[in-house]
Amino acid sequence: MVHNKLNDEQLLRYSSNILMKEIGEAGQQRLLKSHVLIIGLGGLGCPASQYLASSGVGQLTLVDHDTVSLSNLQRQTLYSVTNIGLHKAKQAADCLLRSNPDINVTAVTEKASQQNLETLVAAADLVLDCTDNRKTRYLINQSCYRLKTPLISAAARGFNGQLIALNPEHDHGCYQCLYPDSVTEPLNCSNAGIAAPVVGIIGASQALNAINYLTLDTITPNALTIDKLPWGYLQSFNGLTQHWQTLYLPRDTSCPVCGGEHAH
Amino acid sequence: MRIKINDQGLELTEQSSLAELLSAQNIDTTAIAVALNGKIMHRGHWQQTKLNDGDTITLVQAVAGG
Ligand SMILES: [Zn+2]
Numbered sequence: 001m002v003h004n005k006l007n008d009e010q011l012l013r014y015s016s017n018i019l020m021k022e023i024g025e026a027g028q029q030r031l032l033k034s035h036v037l038i039i040g041l042g043g044l045g046c047p048a049s050q051y052l053a054s055s056g057v058g059q060l061t062l063v064d065h066d067t068v069s070l071s072n073l074q075r076q077t078l079y080s081v082t083n084i085g086l087h088k089a090k091q092a093a094d095c096l097l098r099s100n101p102d103i104n105v106t107a108v109t110e111k112a113s114q115q116n117l118e119t120l121v122a123a124a125d126l127v128l129d130c131t132d133n134r135k136t137r138y139l140i141n142q143s144c145y146r147l148k149t150p151l152i153s154a155a156a157r158g159f160n161g162q163l164i165a166l167n168p169e170h171d172h173g174c175y176q177c178l179y180p181d182s183v184t185e186p187l188n189c190s191n192a193g194i195a196a197p198v199v200g201i202i203g204a205s206q207a208l209n210a211i212n213y214l215t216l217d218t219i220t221p222n223a224l225t226i227d228k229l230p231w232g233y234l235q236s237f238n239g240l241t242q243h244w245q246t247l248y249l250p251r252d253t254s255c256p257v258c259g260g261e262h263a264h
Numbered sequence: 265m266r267i268k269i270n271d272q273g274l275e276l277t278e279q280s281s282l283a284e285l286l287s288a289q290n291i292d293t294t295a296i297a298v299a300l301n302g303k304i305m306h307r308g309h310w311q312q313t314k315l316n317d318g319d320t321i322t323l324v325q326a327v328a329g330g
Contacts, residue, residue: 044330134328157327173304179326180307181295194329234297234304236324247299247322252306 004029013102014056027215028056032103034214035059037120039112039140040130041088042066043075043199044154044206048128050078051207053096057214059104060096061120064089065111075196112136117143126213128206129153134179141175144168145257151175152209154202159195159239161202164249165209165229172232173249174258198239205235265317276315283310285321295326 006014006025010032017023017031034057038049041064053060068076068083068091076088083091089107096105110116112131121127121143129140129151137153144151145168153175154163166174212228219226236245253259265276269289276285282305286293297304299322305313315321 040330042330130330132328132330134326137328155327155330157329160325160327162324162327173306177306178297178304179295192329199330234324245322245324247297247302247304247324249297249304250306252308254306254308 004032006032010056010102013100017055022219023211023215030215031056031211032058034126035061035124036126036128036210036214037061037063037124038128038130039063039120039136040132041076041078041092042072042130042132043156043194043196044130044203045088045128046076046078046092047200047203048130048154048206048210049092049096050099051204052210053100053103053105055207055211056100056103057210059106060093061106061108061124062089062092063108063110063112063116063120064092065109075194075199077200112139114139114143118147121147121149124149126210127151128210129175130203130206137175141166142257145174150213152206152213154206156194156199156202157192159198161198161237161239163202163205163209163235163237164233165213165231167229167231168258170231171251173251174255176257177252177255177259178234178249180252180255195239198237201237201239265315267315267317267319267321269321270323280315281311282313282315282321285315286310291323297324297326298322299324 014028017028018025036052036057038045041062066088067085068079068088078092078095087109089109093105093107127144127149148168151166209229232249234247234249251258267274301320
């Protein structure tokens, strides 16, 4: 890959990234050349997009058809009272660009669908699922597996947060394997409540996974190659006990999305 | 035989499968993931998975909010 040299302003703006040997100038150049698709600009999408924008991910595409409401402001930290009634994707893009005009941010105010996801996912290096409903989660999972694009899927409710990094090139399971029932809609934030810092922690973890993937997704201490992402491990956070639990998700060979031709 | 479900100890008097345990405990299995000793078990395997002494079962409720 050919990298453009960072200019003086970029060297200063991203100096805290560059100072770390795990990112450095080469990692920063990779971030600037990356395109991340963020679907859902609510409680997860706000912190996730904020950290990716400030870290210098060169292209962000933000998808949300919803508008800002007063009850969102408890946890959706990119918005202010003057944004109420306006599209989240557009307001989030404006807010991120005010903080970092060095990157490109595209706002998509259509609802994510099977059709538009094909095009949106195809253009991205990585997808963050920050949506608030399971129907869209299944569609995103399907598109990512079809196009072999890695997906960082997260969700939160009450004091519980969940996160899983999925790589279609690896042999772990997918979102469909994790929760095969597609019928019932479990409680979401608007009908069950959500602790703002919990969704913040999970959204920030999505951003960390993204940065780890986009810089160099392995480290090699003592000549061992270690993944910087816990691919295929469901990480569940309980905000009341502050305990993280990690469970491995194997591939279900009968899964309609990742089974079949990928089955081992 | 002693097992754990979500950190709660449970004494089983007879040999049982994962499916039998979930049913005996009246666990609503819609929208949950079930893990045995840290590994998520797919639904199709619940019936044939026999439980052993010391097994740890973890139930994770799907959440979809964001
Ligand atoms: Zn699958």
